[in-house]
Amino acid sequence: MSESLSLSGGVSRPRALARLLGYSLIGLLLFFVPFEIAGRSTILLDHAASALQLHARPLVIGVALLFMLYGALAPWLDGSWRRSLTHTVFSVLKVFGLVIGVAYLLQLGPQALYQPDMLPFLFEKLVLSLALIVPLGSLALVFLIGFGLLELIGVLMQPVMRPIWRTPGKSAIDAVASFVGSYSVGLLITDRMYQQGHYKCARSGDHRHRVLHRVGTVHGDHRQDPGPDGPVEPVFLGRHGGDLRRHRDQRTHLSAVAAAVRIHARGAAATR
Structure with missing residues (x-):
């Protein structure tokens, strides 16, 4: 060109x-x-x-x-x-x-x-x-x-x-x-x-965004951090994840979990 x-x-x-x-x-x-x-x-x-x-x-x-x-x-x-x-x-x-x-x-x-x-x-x-x-x-x-x-x-x-x-x-x-x-x-x-x-807000301590970004180990599942521009994957955080435990907004906590459940359910249905 x-x-x-x-x-x-x-x-x-x-x-x-x-x-x-x-x-x-x-x-x-x-x-x-x-x-x-x-x-x-x-x-x-x-x-x-x-x-x-x-x-x-x-x-x-x-x-x-x-x-x-x-x-x-x-x-x-x-x-x-x-x-x-x-x-x-x-x-x-x-x-x-x-x-x-x-x-x-x-x-x-x-x-x-x-x-x-x-x-x-x-x-x-x-x-x-x-x-x-x-x-x-x-x-x-x-x-x-x-x-x-x-x-x-x-x-x-x-x-x-x-x-x-x-x-x-x-x-x-x-x-x-x-x-x-x-x-x-x-x-x-x-x-x-x-x-x-x-x-990104995920680097500024906003737990509502950090819940929806995979960072580090989740339930013993070692996966690579997709980075700030990578796909957002809602996940469950275990007891040692810490984010949900310290999250003060219970409604946001439940919304994130519900979103994760819906996405995992759709993925399971699609593979059947």
């Missing part, structure tokens, strides 16, 4: 290859290649965040307070604090964190809180860093996972990541970004990949 033919997205192959190489190279330079500037060796995103904290501190503090204000008010305005006890607790803690942040800036409260390893450390090293790295990383992340590099790395690293860590090949980008750059960059990439469906 000629290279002049367009791809399904309406982009020619040479242009798609140029976008893959060019934009992905920008993403690699931003997230994976450390540069030494002013005696500090880290990735460009960290350098940008540090420069903003040094030369535009009032702006950075204002951005951080806006983020904290939004995070504290949003659960109470949209009603998400009612979803569960966990949401309620975290909603209260967000308000508490906003109050502490404002108190720190106004130098209110006991002096014991202003020791170098207390509020100054939390606000200067954690709050201000995250207030910059997260939005900057979100803007730059499109170069890393939006033009085909993620899929390419996923295919190349699948034989390594799957047998050793039982994760998709695409998770190699997570690992390298976390080791080379900031931990917040790794969290940002993980969240974005999960939101886009590159990671």
